[in-house]
Amino acid sequence: MISINYAFVIVILNFILLLVILNKMLYKPINKFLEERREKIKNDLADAEKSKEEASELVHKKEEEIKQSADNIRKLKSKARKDAEEEARNIIKTAKNQEKKILKDTEQQLKHEQEVAVEEIKSQLADMVMSLTNKLVSEKISDSKDKVFIENLIKEQKKS
Numbered sequence: 001m002i003s004i005n006y007a008f009v010i011v012i013l014n015f016i017l018l019l020v021i022l023n024k025m026l027y028k029p030i031n032k033f034l035e036e037r038r039e040k041i042k043n044d045l046a047d048a049e050k051s052k053e054e055a056s057e058l059v060h061k062k063e064e065e066i067k068q069s070a071d072n073i074r075k076l077k078s079k080a081r082k083d084a085e086e087e088a089r090n091i092i093k094t095a096k097n098q099e100k101k102i103l104k105d106t107e108q109q110l111k112h113e114q115e116v117a118v119e120e121i122k123s124q125l126a127d128m129v130m131s132l133t134n135k136l137v138s139e140k141i142s143d144s145k146d147k148v149f150i151e152n153l154i155k156e157q158k159k160s
Contacts, residue, residue, distance in 0.1 A: 112139060 132153065
């Protein structure tokens with residue numbers, strides 16, 4: 001028959017008690033720690049995915065801002081070019097107006113100088129006619145003497 005050895009039963013009971021104690025003291029806390037660790041990793045992965053999406057949205061947003069800035073720069077450049085062209089047209093128009101004014105002033109000045117010259121010539125001509133008339137009245141000159149006299153009178157006028 002089978003004999004039961006009390007020492008064997010005590011060893012078995014000690015082993016079962018050891019298993020219960022190890023289960024309570026080690027297995028459950030380790031299991032709990034591992035479960036918490038899994039949960040933390042899962043949360044970290046979710047946060048990383050969320051951060052990745054936010055970064056992607058931010059990159060997209062910044063790309064749009066860069067495109068808008070480039071469009072604004074192109075518009076400003078175009079506006080500056082148009083303003084410069086308009087300013088150039090205004091400067092050319094002003095220059096043409098000044099040119100017309102200068103030409104008109106010069107033309108008036110030339111007319112005035114011409115009038116002064118004509119008056120001076122008339123005055124000199126009148127003086128010559130009076131001088132010639134005085135000489136003709138004072139003495140009778142022959143045709144040859146008249147020619148020489150007129151030539152001398154013209155030479156005198158050219159000198160003065």
